Amino acid sequence: MIHHVSVGTNDIGRARAFYDPVLSLLGVRLLAENGKSADYGVGEILFSVETPIDGRPASAGNGVHIAFQARDRAMVREFHRLALAHGGTDEGVPGVRPEYDAHYFGAFVRDPDGNKIEAVTFSAK
Template sequence: MIHHVSVGSNDIARARSFYDPLMALLGMPLLAAGDTALDYGSGDIQFSVETPVDGHPASVGNGVHVAFQARDRAAVREFHRLGLANGGSDAGEPGVRPDYDANYFGAFLRDPDGNKVEALTFAAE
């Protein structure tokens, strides 16, 4: 069982501008914010954005991404739209991913630090 997932950032304020609307859409509001970290969740922390504790710049993991469950396809589309509007870049437009599953509907973004995030649902329209 995974308790939470963290990604690195070199600019917490910029990351907050990107993640606040996305996490609110997914039902994970901001629980705590500081100069070096953001914590999102629904009760407990489920996702955090942090500056690296070792003092080195944050970097992305090649092949790593975090996937968030969305309630429906409209939420996946909105996740993608909000991400692009708040400093993210497209890493895969909303759509069915039949290679994963006939009902897998997802959208991929890169956050302003380059971390890859996704919203997905198995719900029909």
């Protein structure tokens, strides 16, 4: 069982400017921040953005992405719009991904540090 997932950032303020609105849309809120990490969740921490403990620059992992559950297709579309409006870059516009499943509707973005995230739903509407 996964307890939480963390991605690296080189700038907590910039990361929060991106993640606060994007995750809020998905029902995930900021629970704590200490200048080195921002921790998000729903009651308990599920996702963190943090500066690397070893002091070296954060970098995104090739082949790694984190998918967040969206309520419906409209939420996936809004996730994509908000992400781009807050410094993210497009990695896959909202749409059906039949190569995964006939009902898989997702959108992919990269945060300002290059971490790839997704919103996905299996809802038909």
